[in-house]
Amino acid sequence: MINEKSKTKVKEKTRKNANINATLKIINSLRSIHGNFSPKDISESHLLQIIDASIKTANSSARQCYSIIVIDDREQMQELIGYQGSRALIYCVDFNRLRALAKHLGHEFSNEDIIGFITGTMDAMLAAQTAVIAAKSLGIDSLITNGMHRTNFTKVYELLHLPETSCFPLITIVLGYPKAEPPHKKGRLSREFVVHFGKYTPPDTTTLEGIVAEYDDNQKRIGLIDNWEQEGFRHYLDWFYVKWMGNPPATKVPEGKILEFQEQLKKSGFWW
Template sequence: MFKLANSHRSIRSFTSQNIDDALLNDLLLTGLRSSSSGNMQTWSVIVTRDEAQKRNLYELHGEQQMVLEAPLVLTFCADVFRMREWIRVNNSKQSFDDLLGFLTGTVDATIAAQTISLTAESIGLGICYMGTTWWAADQIIELLELPQGVFPVTSLVIGHPAENPPLRDRLPIEVMVHQEKYQRLSDAEIRAAHADREEKAWARYNAIESVRTKIADAGITKVTDYYTSDFKYPKALHQRISKMLMATLQAQGLWL
């Protein structure tokens, strides 16, 4: 397990080999056995294999080719709707339609997603998370017909790898783990902690011709400038998506 966990790579290119129903069911069952707050299991997952529906998700996820290539797209959702329906049919006092209910379901869904990811990797499959789930949450809700109380929080593509990428850089454990209390880093410690990432990320981005051109045209000389640039993660985009998420949470009955 240590070796498996320490060898994770995101896979973005897949073969045409399918994943049969039996294997899919086995993978999903591992998610169902994951830790869950109060054992309420306030999460659900939408399985997408239909090519037309994958094309719809491809468009919502920023036209990432892996959505079309992978045989499976799993959309994990915080789901208090099912719990509230159980409460309703038993004529019990209602609850969970609030921010805490949403956050609890988000954690449960993410734990389940990671359990399924590790299981998939343990048998040689490749996976990649898609953070773009947040970026198009309102449209994904409409596409997947999610009722009030259900909210998409992350997505996975799963399939047989058609690539063997190297391990990506990670920050040193000394700056990620804090003993007893949070420890602030000095400027020198921050620079030292990110030095390896500066070098490797800069080389990786400059190896992509389209990105290299944008970097040069914008006069960008640092990785941090690239991260906050107008063509990567601009502040205006973050603010727009944040407002959409808050409005969508309200519309889904999860912001009380």
């Protein structure tokens, strides 16, 4: 049964929505589909519109130092990234095109260093988010995922035929239609906790308590799970630090995934 409080909330939301433009409405309506996509495919024309919008995104020095690999084989998606939908767009930081162009014209070119990597990452991530918004404007849902990084780099490079140097697979956007509507939308921290006007202000105790309370607010649903209390934790963030993040390593010696990342970045030339 809907109580008075939820009725007021719905009214408030409707009033807020009435005052915003179509683009902001689309942004406000975004929510991730965590792999629960239906078998229905998106059309080729929608896919091309999404890609065209994505590559229209601002980019550093007009270089567009990324490549997008489009995957339509659902089994391959599952193997590569652990999720499947109608299509997956895999965004890679990539300097191979610029390098080949330089060679073609008889120039020297090298941008494989940490600055090149960060710049390429910014180009690729911004283009990826544009794809998400463009897709939603066409009624298509998405999941942003770094699932690829949880599989194994050798497999990813092999299956996608990625160049070993000057290329690093960064992020995937899975596109499709949801099987079912997610049970709720995720909230975000309030503006005052993440934005600093004029100068950076470290959080004081009141702010920290405010943030802990926002994460605990089961109306806002910011966190990854809802049942931290049943799991024996006082606050969501207690669960987060203990269960989700695990114990931090005692030393800073790279091992496991960190070592795999470092080795792959070295192989690709971005990390010396």
